[in-house]
Amino acid sequence: MPTHTKHLLVEDSATKYAVIELMRQHISWGKNPHEWPVNVEALGGVDNVLDKPKLKVKFKESELASLGLIVDADSDFGRRWKAIQDICSALGGNPPRTCPENGLDLEIDGKRFGVWIMPDNQSAGMIETFCRVLVPESERKLWDFAGECVQGAKKIKAPFKNNHIDKAHIHPQRALETPPFTEGRNALSLLLDVANEYPYPSAL
């Protein structure tokens, strides 16, 4: 079995399959994980992705040529960027003062180290925030309407956290698609396929 030289670490399997689907649109992608051009691993939370000692060891893995991370900025982009800068320094890199708009992409010790902070390397948010750009123009009004539903739900005390509003937004959006629960394999629907593990409010 061939050894992967490119590794991408993400927070959860929802992100994993959304990202895989996005990449599948742009590059050839094998059927089985060992045929994938990139080994994508869901580590079960941002703290596991940004675990400095583990990343230092991962970066030394035999045959590793590229290591990428995708993490959510969540509510404090500055804090997340500071954590990435610390990790970059620990790996022997020299991080820039501010996060590049197109994500961090550095060469360290002959290897590539890249980071994308969801949603846009500049703002607070998460992959679900990023998913807004995946909604087709024809469904933009539905997206806005789904957003209004979520805001309405919050007003009547739906028990999701304020900073999870973008996660909550995706569920009514999917219900409003035509036909509902489409089997079309786009990034958004794949994200939803694995979204059950999330603590979404049942009211939605």
Added chain:
Amino acid sequence: MINSIKIEGYRAFSNFSMNGLGRINLLVGKNNAGKSSLLEALSLLCSGTNLSALWQILAKRGENPVIDSQPGRPFQLEVDVAHIFTGHQARIGSKFSITATNERPGRSITYELVEPKPDENPILFNIISSQELGGAPIALAIKVQGSAIPQIPLTQRGSLRNDVYNQAFNVKRSPQPQSEPAQYITTESLNFQDLLRLWNDITLKPEEGRVIEALKFIDSKIERIAPITGQPYLGGIGIYRGGFLIKRKGEEPIPVGSLGDGIWRMLALAVVLSRTKNGVILIDEIDTGLHYTVMEKMWSFVNDVSKIFKTQVFATTHSYDCVHALAKICRESDSAHDISIQRIEVGKNQATRFSEAEIKIAAEQNIEMR
């Protein structure tokens, strides 16, 4: 203890360093990455003025020049020193140096090919005729801790001749401020003459019991082992193993050679570990002949004995089981064992080091260190 080593000009290592060394160091990496060369460099560093390490390294690799036999002239075995230098050239100026840094007292050795000065070492230069020295003669100059020893003449082919080596070996030198040469266990382990010689140092001592304990990892029925004395020299007729009888529970003693490769390997490991105190042990492909189920016990033994005798171990492997058995030792307790794994890679001038904490993480996360 050697904490770090710097190698310049030795074989493929034009400028290489390996840092953060521990009491036990496992060297990993692909074929031809230079793991065995690194053991050789350590062997040369520890051997100081003793030429036997150089001779054995070149002879084991079969780095001999092609010589036309001439009727009526006694044949002298030669080893070609060209290959120990980066670039494989035996010419004036070819040089390598090996330095142990962060060590007290520090150790360094330099081998350089120079213009001969026969007056420095007339006994050795008289062995080689001027015809053999050739039109552009060269000599080997060795410096240990910065102090030069008398030059050693080479042939015009850049080779060290057996008779010169033997004479140089017999010359008594002033004692050097260093420990005894490193014990180097090759993939073929040790031949039985070497093993018998080492056995003499542990016979009837508690270390003898340790050897039996180690052999039991392979065969739990082994009760005793004893050397056979008064044997004629058998190496010349191709006999490599022998010299010991092994007694298994309820059976008559049998020659050690009747048992498998693993017993011979473990015997060599156990004897060398049990009689080397405050020294350096080099083991090429430590897992050779050992089944994966024995690997953890083997490392546990190496760990315990090297701790007792304050020996530093450098071993190479390609084996996943061997690496993970060592990792298991690291994970067994929170106390430090002073273990490192170092990956050697072609084209990289520094080994990739995994500390003990990192070895634990790599094992837990299934991260490939080899």
